[in-house]
Amino acid sequence: MLALIDEIKTLIIETLNLEDVTVADIDTDAPLFAEGLGLDSIDALELGVALHKRYGLTLSAEAEETRQHFASVRHLTDYVAAHRNR
Amino acid sequence: MNNLSLPLPLLSAPPDAIAFYRNTVPVPYAALRADLAAARQALARLEALEVVLFDADAYAFLVWLIACWQNGQTALLASDDLPGTRAFLPLPWVGRCEGSALPDWSDGMADAPAFPGLAPQFDRPGLVVFTSGSSGVPNRIFKAPTQLYREAELLHQVFGNTLPPDTRFVGTVPHQHMFGLPFRLIWPLCAGFPIISEPYRYPEELGRLSAAPHVLISSPATLKRLAQLEAFSSPASFLAAFSAGSPLHDSVAAVCASRLATRMVEIYGSTEVASVMHRIAPGGIWREQPGVTLALDEHGCLKIRSPLLPDDNWFQTQDTAVLEPSGWRLTGRADRVAKIEGRRVALDALETTLLALPEVTEARTAPLYRERDEIVAAVVLSDTGHAQLQALGKTRFDRWLRQRLSASLERIALPRRWRYLSALPYNAMGKITTADIVRLFERQALPPVTVTARAAHEMALTLALRDCPHAFDGHFPQMAILPGVIQVDWALRLAQRYFSIEGRFSGLRQLRFQRILRPDDQVSLTLRFFPEKKEVHFAYSSECGVHSQGWASFAHPVAAPCAAT
Numbered sequence: 001m002l003a004l005i006d007e008i009k010t011l012i013i014e015t016l017n018l019e020d021v022t023v024a025d026i027d028t029d030a031p032l033f034a035e036g037l038g039l040d041s042i043d044a045l046e047l048g049v050a051l052h053k054r055y056g057l058t059l060s061a062e063a064e065e066t067r068q069h070f071a072s073v074r075h076l077t078d079y080v081a082a083h084r085n086r
Numbered sequence: 087m088n089n090l091s092l093p094l095p096l097l098s099a100p101p102d103a104i105a106f107y108r109n110t111v112p113v114p115y116a117a118l119r120a121d122l123a124a125a126r127q128a129l130a131r132l133e134a135l136e137v138v139l140f141d142a143d144a145y146a147f148l149v150w151l152i153a154c155w156q157n158g159q160t161a162l163l164a165s166d167d168l169p170g171t172r173a174f175l176p177l178p179w180v181g182r183c184e185g186s187a188l189p190d191w192s193d194g195m196a197d198a199p200a201f202p203g204l205a206p207q208f209d210r211p212g213l214v215v216f217t218s219g220s221s222g223v224p225n226r227i228f229k230a231p232t233q234l235y236r237e238a239e240l241l242h243q244v245f246g247n248t249l250p251p252d253t254r255f256v257g258t259v260p261h262q263h264m265f266g267l268p269f270r271l272i273w274p275l276c277a278g279f280p281i282i283s284e285p286y287r288y289p290e291e292l293g294r295l296s297a298a299p300h301v302l303i304s305s306p307a308t309l310k311r312l313a314q315l316e317a318f319s320s321p322a323s324f325l326a327a328f329s330a331g332s333p334l335h336d337s338v339a340a341v342c343a344s345r346l347a348t349r350m351v352e353i354y355g356s357t358e359v360a361s362v363m364h365r366i367a368p369g370g371i372w373r374e375q376p377g378v379t380l381a382l383d384e385h386g387c388l389k390i391r392s393p394l395l396p397d398d399n400w401f402q403t404q405d406t407a408v409l410e411p412s413g414w415r416l417t418g419r420a421d422r423v424a425k426i427e428g429r430r431v432a433l434d435a436l437e438t439t440l441l442a443l444p445e446v447t448e449a450r451t452a453p454l455y456r457e458r459d460e461i462v463a464a465v466v467l468s469d470t471g472h473a474q475l476q477a478l479g480k481t482r483f484d485r486w487l488r489q490r491l492s493a494s495l496e497r498i499a500l501p502r503r504w505r506y507l508s509a510l511p512y513n514a515m516g517k518i519t520t521a522d523i524v525r526l527f528e529r530q531a532l533p534p535v536t537v538t539a540r541a542a543h544e545m546a547l548t549l550a551l552r553d554c555p556h557a558f559d560g561h562f563p564q565m566a567i568l569p570g571v572i573q574v575d576w577a578l579r580l581a582q583r584y585f586s587i588e589g590r591f592s593g594l595r596q597l598r599f600q601r602i603l604r605p606d607d608q609v610s611l612t613l614r615f616f617p618e619k620k621e622v623h624f625a626y627s628s629e630c631g632v633h634s635q636g637w638a639s640f641a642h643p644v645a646a647p648c649a650a651t
Binding site: 017023038040044052053065066 | 287288289290293294307308311314315316339427448458459480481482484488492497498500501502542579582583584586587588627642651
């Protein structure tokens with residue numbers, strides 16, 4: 001699971017082209033949006049596409065559910081681990 | 087009188103005809119009419135001439151909106167229900183949102199008079215939408231329902247005549263803005279096409295649509311990502327796809343046209359003037375919508391006369407254009423309002439907010455249009471700012487500044503990249519050009535990287551040196567060579583990107599530059615991390631052999647001094 005957490009952090013950094021941010025900088029339990037990493041709606045869109053490409057996940061239309069998966073790197077890792085098909 | 091201006095299908099469509107799909111469940115006109123009557127009754131009880139309307143559900147939103155119009159009430163469209171927006175609009179809020187006075191219309195169910203009911207005695211503007219003005223203060227734009235119905239008629243005349251009546255309208259854009267509202271909701275409502283209530287936010291979701299004809303209302307933000315997917319398929323047939331908000335690049339349009347197997351129609355317009363021109367992308371030229379007249383002012387900015395404007399006066403834009411023999415070509419904007427993924431961002435307002443922080447003495451921002459649109463900021467810090475930067479380190483300080491700005495600015499308007507300078511790059515004329523600001527962000531950019539092998543503590547990457555021309559600038563004027571200091575910088579930054587390295591860079595050893603690196607070299611970089619030693623070995627190599635290599639070490643920082651605030 002630890003490896004997957006780092007992999008997802010790397011995916012976030014690469015996908016969003018976050019400058020100067022390193023794997024060590026991303027707190028596994030901090031919110032990705034609002035405070036914490038402070039991502040925006042376009043970032044969510046980019047991440048959604050990257051998760052689809054890498055893990056074959058299709059995010060659901062229900063925004064609330066998607067928002068929960070994006071709550072933190074840990075939430076996202078749990079979701080990827082449970083639903084990946086690639 | 088008012089009833090005559092209701093969209094015709096609301097009055098005449100058979101009760102079992104389908105008006106909407108909510109979560110794939112069809113909603114017949116009979117249900118829509120009953121909901122409208124109840125919403126109208128519930129709204130009338132509010133006894134407010136103006137209400138703020140916000141509902142993330144497009145069906146509920148449209149019911150509330152039409153009910154407002156029937157009652158002669160004005161709906162102010164909010165784009166979110168955040169505390170700042172609620173404080174800015176101290177009126178009754180309607181729809182399912184924070185602090186709503188009327189979250190649903192169940193109140194009006196029992197005693198609602200039959201739809202459509204009596205027309206009201208008075209006429210009000212019907213709709214208020216907000217745009218961010220150049221000062222950053224939102225401008226109120228008034229719209230009459232008839233303006234929207236007229237636009238729907240025009241859209242139908244230009245694009246809708248060949249669509250079969252069961253064509254479903256599906257959108258990836260919000261319905262409370264002046265592209266989503268007319269295209270996703272009012273046009274299909276007026277023409278009797280069924281509307282899919284849920285937004286399809288992610289491009290791959292379009293693969294879940296059913297095997298029916300669809301019209302897609304989208305934006306470059308989503309289409310860009312649709313073009314990036316490895317594969318895309320959908321049982322739906324797309325009869326047209328519309329895009330607006332920011333320029334749709336021909337390369338994106340070409341991929342989307344083939345993936346959706348349809349024509350891509352790009353719309354140029356604005357909140358104030360509605361749709362003005364359209365073109366078939368890729369490659370098509372801009373054509374005016376029926377009745378629209380265009381001209382250029384003395385600064386090369388477009389001005390517009392349109393039947394969709396409330397009067398016959400010229401409407402001045404800040405969009406620059408040139409008239410070519412084949413048609414109009416849009417060339418940019420004349421003011422300091424940037425378009426970030428389709429949203430207007432007032433740079434002056436952003437800089438004013440930055441300058442209000444005690445940490446900042448000078449600031450200049452610019453839009454950067456690369457893989458994604460973003461705002462970048464070049465900042466001169468005060469002593470307090472420097473102390474804070476030292477205490478937090480750059481990454482945390484960047485984030486901390488964004489956090490400070492987010493209280494008063496939309497997240498998408500926040501700078502994503504920062505440079506802290508001793509002085510802003512004024513030129514000989516005493517001006518700062520956007521190009522000079524943008525250059526600050528290009529020079530240090532990493533080249534595009536492809537991962538070729540990945541293990542826990544070892545990575546192999548190939549680097550596209552050609553795509554990083556700035557890195558070769560100024561070393562040897564007569565010959566482009568990648569400076570050693572940049573090679574080391576890239577290796578360190580990439581190592582920190584891929585490995586969980588605690589501590590800060592503390593030194594280099596056994597650095598060897600054996601062969602020069604030229605832009606055309608096919609170079610790969612291997613990074614090996616030794617966690618117990620906190621050291622990284624890096625080596626740049628190509629088919630000619632190793633070009634350079636060395637060791638970098640990391641150490642825990644000495645405890646940071648407390649911020650002097």
